[in-house]
Amino acid sequence: MVFLTAKLVQRLALFVSFGGLVITFVTTFLPLWKTLNTDLNEMENWYEGLWHTCIFQDELGLQCKAFESFLALPGDVLASRVLMFVSIGTGLLSVAVGFFGLDGVELGPGRQRLKRALLILGGVLSWVSGVTTLLPVSLVAYVTVVEFWDESVPDIVPRWEFGEALFSGWFSGLFLVLGGSFLFVSVCMRDHGHRRATLPGCQGKPRKPQYRKTEVL
Template identity: 30%
Template sequence: MSTALEVTGFLLGVASWLVTGASLANDYWKVSSFSGSVIISSRQYENLWHACAESSSGIAECRDFESLLDLPGYLQACRALMIIALLLGLFSMILSILGLKCITIGSAGDQAKAKMATTGGIIFILAGLCTITAISWYAARIVQDFKDPFSGGIKFELGAGLYMGWGGACLSILGGALLCCACKRASSGKSKGGYYSSSHAAKIHKPVSDSETARAYV
């Protein structure tokens, strides 16, 4: 049962890493709102790297954010958190695959493999927390600007890239939790069994003193 949980947690972690990467590369983090528009001639959308405008004919023109120092602070923080999440996810996948029971690489023992898998699960959870922090922060700014009656210009709504990021974060946290639970259950079961067998063996092979032997003969 623990092996199935480990494999499931690892597969969920790999899927979360792929979905998070796709979310980071997605263009539609925020999309211009059609609310209150009578005639729509173009659509605008942005992500962490560039802003695009798409005409009614389907032709899109994008402009990259050139100056890093000119960007808002929350946008720089979201970039850093997403990149950190991907790096943590890659590192946790390497640790988790080395710690799986069904994969034998090197001469690591069961306890060492359990520790590696548990560490990989914890890092998966940290990667998911980084992703969900970046996505939620970006979404909160969109909602704040949309609800602000004094902000002029174009109103934006939540795009598909944000929903992909939330999905990837949930998969990462769930996969890490499954890895940690499976390895903890396996290690606790082994320790209990080892303690019982050693104590039982000590009781069976308890040495008999000379006085006890003399009493038995008397």
């Protein structure tokens, strides 16, 4: 497509990666990773995240309480905390590194190879950020499913279910992976454009007019 240039793909990649980073940051601190509703009291809804356990009541509203002990955290919650922080850190580095590799951002003369390396590094960091977002979200979802179908727990005991933060985490991870992929595509497009510019037939030389010889009888 004519309008799909390397510069446009680069900016689209940073926009998608930055959007995924913002959603990842919000997802990390949302207390909506798991939700629970009891049949005995339908006016109460319980929510649990990586940092808080909350209860919503119609009369009192939302009340949250932080986990008291760091050492008493379940293994999946502790691992999810670490991975989400790694995702935020690598996502910030990805956006910063990718910005300095954009076409139009001056780093000095003769720095095209450096800018190409920055775009590749930004794509790798964005992929790492996306994977480290998808892993904790999928881990919490897996543990929730296993505990929901645990036959050793009596049926009268309420079970945790998926919260909205899990779905936002999956979307943010996919956005980060997609943004990194767009950065790789922009590098390939720019390399292809440079190769075409160096070909003998693509130097932009004026072509001699060709005339067809005709005979008049």
